[in-house]
Amino acid sequence: MPNGPITDHFTWEEAACRCGRHAGLENPPHELHENVRTAAEMMEKVRAALGGHPVFVTSWWRCPVHNQEVGGDAQSFHLLGRAVDLVSKFTSPPEAQAVCRDLQEEGIVGGLGSYAGFTHVDTGPRRNWP
Ligand SMILES: [Zn+2]
Numbered sequence: 001m002p003n004g005p006i007t008d009h010f011t012w013e014e015a016a017c018r019c020g021r022h023a024g025l026e027n028p029p030h031e032l033h034e035n036v037r038t039a040a041e042m043m044e045k046v047r048a049a050l051g052g053h054p055v056f057v058t059s060w061w062r063c064p065v066h067n068q069e070v071g072g073d074a075q076s077f078h079l080l081g082r083a084v085d086l087v088s089k090f091t092s093p094p095e096a097q098a099v100c101r102d103l104q105e106e107g108i109v110g111g112l113g114s115y116a117g118f119t120h121v122d123t124g125p126r127r128n129w130p
């Protein structure tokens, strides 16, 4: 399985499922690795738009079991490695979400989930919630 950097600022370890039952991105039943690479390219643009400061990934790829455990949607883009939940070190979630809305206008971010404590971005179709 891949390890180390995907892009300049994001790693395969950050993309791995957080369930602790398996390491890394294993036995992908779909184009998981390619999806993660594409999401990492999006994340580089998000990171740059947030001032180039560190961005913490709280959730990226989720295996089906873990997705269910955390109450993820059955169609979640996290299952495909196409969604990232993030927290920016120097930007509050509402500010980060405003930046990500601008990136949506540019077609860089697809789905944007605005939560109180974090921001969800994905490479799917353009959607906004809640
Ligand atoms: Zn898992």
Ligand SMILES: [Zn+2]
Pocket: 059, 078, 083, 084, 085, 113, 120, 121
């Ligand atoms: Zn998410």
